Amino acid sequence: MFDVLIVGAGMVGASLACALGDKNCAGNRHLKVGIIESNGNFLRGEFAADGRASAIAYGSSQIWQNIGVWGGMQSRGVTPMHMIQVSEGNLPYQVQLRREDMGQEALGYIVENSVTLASLWEFARECSNLELICPAQVLDIEYVKNADCDLMRVKISSEIGDQYLETKLLVGADGGRSQVRQLAKIKITERQYEQTCIVTTIKSERSHQNFAYERFQESGPFAILPLSSDRACIVWTATKEETPALLALDEATFLQELIKRCGAPLIEKLGKVTLESRDRANYVPRWMHSKTYIQPRLVLIGDAAHTTHPIAGQGMNLGIRDMNALANVLRLAHQAQEDLGAIAVLNRYQAKRKWDNLGVIWLTDISNRIFSNHNLFFKILRRLGLLLLQISLLKRVLMYFMMGLHQSPK
Numbered sequence: 001m002f003d004v005l006i007v008g009a010g011m012v013g014a015s016l017a018c019a020l021g022d023k024n025c026a027g028n029r030h031l032k033v034g035i036i037e038s039n040g041n042f043l044r045g046e047f048a049a050d051g052r053a054s055a056i057a058y059g060s061s062q063i064w065q066n067i068g069v070w071g072g073m074q075s076r077g078v079t080p081m082h083m084i085q086v087s088e089g090n091l092p093y094q095v096q097l098r099r100e101d102m103g104q105e106a107l108g109y110i111v112e113n114s115v116t117l118a119s120l121w122e123f124a125r126e127c128s129n130l131e132l133i134c135p136a137q138v139l140d141i142e143y144v145k146n147a148d149c150d151l152m153r154v155k156i157s158s159e160i161g162d163q164y165l166e167t168k169l170l171v172g173a174d175g176g177r178s179q180v181r182q183l184a185k186i187k188i189t190e191r192q193y194e195q196t197c198i199v200t201t202i203k204s205e206r207s208h209q210n211f212a213y214e215r216f217q218e219s220g221p222f223a224i225l226p227l228s229s230d231r232a233c234i235v236w237t238a239t240k241e242e243t244p245a246l247l248a249l250d251e252a253t254f255l256q257e258l259i260k261r262c263g264a265p266l267i268e269k270l271g272k273v274t275l276e277s278r279d280r281a282n283y284v285p286r287w288m289h290s291k292t293y294i295q296p297r298l299v300l301i302g303d304a305a306h307t308t309h310p311i312a313g314q315g316m317n318l319g320i321r322d323m324n325a326l327a328n329v330l331r332l333a334h335q336a337q338e339d340l341g342a343i344a345v346l347n348r349y350q351a352k353r354k355w356d357n358l359g360v361i362w363l364t365d366i367s368n369r370i371f372s373n374h375n376l377f378f379k380i381l382r383r384l385g386l387l388l389l390q391i392s393l394l395k396r397v398l399m400y401f402m403m404g405l406h407q408s409p410k
C-alpha cells in the first residue's frame, strides 16, 4: 500500500513527488510514494511538446531551491527577469517593475516547461522511495471503508494491463480536466474566456536584456517573455473571432502581425526578429475553482483544483504553492505519526491555500476584463490604474504578491 499516490507527473505533481522524495530529505525515507503519468513521452525524456515557457515567481524558485531541484533547472537554463514593463497599446503609460525596487537578483525567472519537467523527472528518478508508474492512466477510484480501516483503491491501465493500487492518500495533480476530480464528483465553478492564447517563440538580433513585456491590446494581453540566447516566448491573447485567421496565416504574414503587436519602440531595441518555432500552439483560457480540494483520503493540487487566465503568469505558481503547502503538512503529519489521508490533516492544507488561490483567480479575472474592454469607462479606469502604479508603495505591494513573497517557502 502507498502512503501517497500522485496522479499526474506534470510540473505540479512531479514537484510534489520530489518534495516527498528521500534524495535530499532522509526524513521521507519511510514514506512510500507512487506517481502515475499517462504521457509515455516523459519516460523517454521527451518533454518539449509545445515549446511553452512559464514565468516563475521568485517565491516559487525558492520553494524549488529548498526541495533541491532548482540547481538542475539552472544548469539547463533559466532566464532571470530584471524588469517587467506593463503598457497599454502604444500609449506612453508604462509601468516598469524593476528588480532593484525589491532588492532581489530577479523579479522571477522564465523557464521553458521542458527544462522544468526534465529537471523534476531527473530528481524524482533518484529518489529511492518513489515509484514511477508510466505510461499509465487512472480508470477509476473507490473509497473503501470497512470495520478496521479505510483506504483509497485506484484502478489503472498500463502496459501490463489493468491493475488495482491502494493508498492512504490519493493526490489529483492531473491538470485542469482532472479525471480524479471528476471521479470524486467534486463540483467546480468555471468560466471560459472568449479568447485564445497563441504561443510561439521568436529570436531577436539584439539582446532583450532580460526584460519582459506585458502589452495590453484591444484583443487582449500580449506577453513577451525573455528566454536564453536572445529568444523570447510570445503569449498572444487573441479574440475568439480573430483566432482562426491568425492561425491560418503563412509564416511571413504572421511574423508581420506579431511585429505590429510588439510595437515599434520594442522592435527598434530588438532589431531583426525571426520566428524560431513554426508551431503556433493555442489554448482557450478559462478560470475554474473546485468547490473543495479535499475528501477523505483524496486531495487536489495545481490545475486539478483551480485554473486561471495566463495573463498574469500565475497558474503554475499557485500550483507550486499548493504542492509546497501539502508537502509541509504531510511531512509534519508523518513525523507526528498521524494518518496522512485523515480529513483533519487535509483540512490544514486546504485552509492554507484556498484564499491565496481565490484571490489570484479573482484579481486576474478583473484585470483581464478591465484590460480587454473597449468601453470608455474601462479605458479611463485602466489608465488611472497604470498611473496609480507609478506610486512607489503601490508598485511594491503589487510586486510583493506577484513575486510570491507573501507565502513562506518553509
Ligand SMILES: Cc1cc2nc3c(=O)[nH]c(=O)nc-3n(C[C@H](O)[C@H](O)[C@H](O)COP(=O)(O)OP(=O)(O)OC[C@H]3O[C@@H](n4cnc5c(N)ncnc54)[C@H](O)[C@@H]3O)c2cc1C
Residues within 6 Å of the ligand: 007, 008, 009, 010, 011, 012, 013, 036, 037, 038, 039, 053, 054, 055, 056, 136, 137, 138, 173, 174, 175, 176, 178, 179, 180, 197, 199, 235, 283, 301, 302, 303, 304, 310, 312, 313, 314, 315, 316, 317, 318, 319
Ligand atoms: C498559454 C499558457 C501560458 C501559461 N503561462 C504561465 C506562466 O507564465 N506562469 C505560470 O505560473 N503559469 C502559466 N500557465 C499555467 C500553467 O501552465 C499551469 O498552471 C500548469 O501547467 C499546471 O500544472 P499541473 O501539473 O497542475 O497540470 P498539467 O501541466 O496539466 O499536468 C497534468 C499531468 O497529468 C497527466 N494526466 C492527466 N490525466 C491523467 C490521468 N488520468 N492519469 C495519469 N496522468 C494524467 C498529464 O499527462 C500531465 O502530465 C500558463 C498556461 C497556459 C495555457
